[in-house]
Amino acid sequence: MERFTTHTGVGVPLRRSNVDTDQIIPAVYLKRVTRTGFEDGLFAAWRADESFVLNQEPFRAGSVLVAGPDFGTGSSREHAVWALMDYGFRVVLSSRFADIFRGNSGKSGLLTAQLRQEDIELLWKLLENHPGTQVTVDLQERTVTCGEHVFAFEVDDYTRWRLLEGLDDISLTLRHAQEIEDFEAHRPAYKPQVEIA
């Protein structure tokens, strides 16, 4: 995973609450077996509408999505994170994220930064009044800067550390292989096991 320290890019106002992962990428786009190439599915239904924000210049080239509350609800598909990243987004700002989506983002290097809803509303106004405005997200300082406005955001310490270091979870866990083995030695025998193929 790439390290994330700070990112500056065009902010995209998405005035929608409850953006579920079926909207971020519909199921028919989940059939690829590779990890890239999902950008065509991003917000596929909404992008068919010319007035959708990502069809407007200069939002088309956006990389910081500013969304309404409860972003990423529904299906656990990590393809939603990949679609956002493949399109070019590095950060999503919202006042509330669905748990699985937030977890998936942290594993793939997409920063989900939690702001107060009133800050989101102000960002929406700034970005709508001045399309193309750059937004800077500083993970070290946990701040979002837009023009003269600076907002604090929340992200859990462990995810922040992993993103800053660009660390892969699996190698971190495998450092504790002995502890896993010790645990396995004491699992109850009645727990189910399947025959190996």
Add this chain to the structure above:
Amino acid sequence: MGKTLAEKVWDQHVVRRAEGEPDLLYIDLHLLHEVTSPQAFDGLRLAQRPVRRRDLTVATEDHNVPTTAGPISDPVSRTQVETLRRNCEEFGIRLFPMGDAEQGIVHIIGPQLGLTQPGMTIVCGDSHTSTHGAFGALAFGIGTSEVEHVLATQTLPLKPFRTMAITVDGDLPEGVTAKDLILAVIAKIGTGGGQGYVLEYRGEAIRKLSMEARMTICNMSIEAGARAGMIAPDDTTFDYLRGRDYAPQGEAWEEAVAAWRQLVTDDDAVFDAEVHIDATELSPFVTWGTNPGQGLPLSANVPVPQDIPDDAERYAVESAIAYMGLTPGTPLKQISVDTVFLGSCTNGRIEDLRAAADVLRGHRVAEGVRMLVVPGSARVRLQAEAEGLDRVFVDAGAEWRLAGCSMCLGMNPDQLAPGERSASTSNRNFEGRQGKGGRTHLVSPVVAAATAVRGTLSSPADLPAPATVA
């Protein structure tokens, strides 16, 4: 202070706990399907890592499979299924493929094989993994990076979930089902109400539910934003499990049941949040909007946006009504549908099919309405055929299909056309969920059957007496 059920199961699986780090949790069972696993296997190959516990890993084909006989016609869907087969062969994982007697929706086959047991940790790259919580397991959906993590380490680093009690007192009225109850819960706490929580369903109404009804409840916990749903195991659970393929036997069974009986929330345990529902006040519940929290009693009307004071909420309701093509104030019972879908991991089990068949017997599906009946697994299908339920559906004019996820998410050919409207026993009414431009109303199996007969959203109480007695 005592512990909640969720905390007990969590604590029994902590491999490592350290200050400032998430707990490392051991996973007892990892379920796989074709959609969320290919990139995880690629990751293993790249890092040259094996699957740590093949004996705790099971795969099936469900999301892409056609429900009519014959091969997969869509080449992209076929590639995804073939990729799973190759991966399972290469890594030595037990797979239940299309055509196998044990094939079916991943959350239906775990319980029916007896692989899902109380006190286990169960994960799958699918949000409806919460279904397995009906057995008192801690079961939750994960993303593909986590699928790879579990394949490689049989563990997951996780911060403990908070706990919420959903206590349902009293008895469900006649004709009110588990589906109505969970839709009412989601409408009450909202699609974000459960975020960060494990929900524990308790109370008199829950204790009286069958295992299959409990699975319907836990299945939709994710629609309230929760990580998982759980119900403490009891004699109903043990009776369901006894004798199943992977259930413990003999002395091991006795040992297991003794341990499982400890899996109840202690009297002095404290939940982080509590919600109370009076079962006696519930009635058949349906959704009118584009998220599962936008539901109302079937006897209500489509909301009127002008009545909603909050700007954001009014905008959300307006958008949903516009997408759904509805008129504010219309009685829900006047909404006519094109399609009825009976199936999915929410309501594709044998009791669901029996309940719907009981309503349909002696009736016909309304002119112009298409009804798809898709059993949740090959075993459910065989059982239904042994009971003659397939004849009831076919005689009424419904289509009797093969097992799979089907129109719940339309990854196979079973989809709504743009503008088409369904009454669906599945779990999500998101925009385009069942096909681009499709409109979904979530309902219980009996409401689905009654709706098929009348052509408009209906409960069995709205039906005339059957023309003939079957």
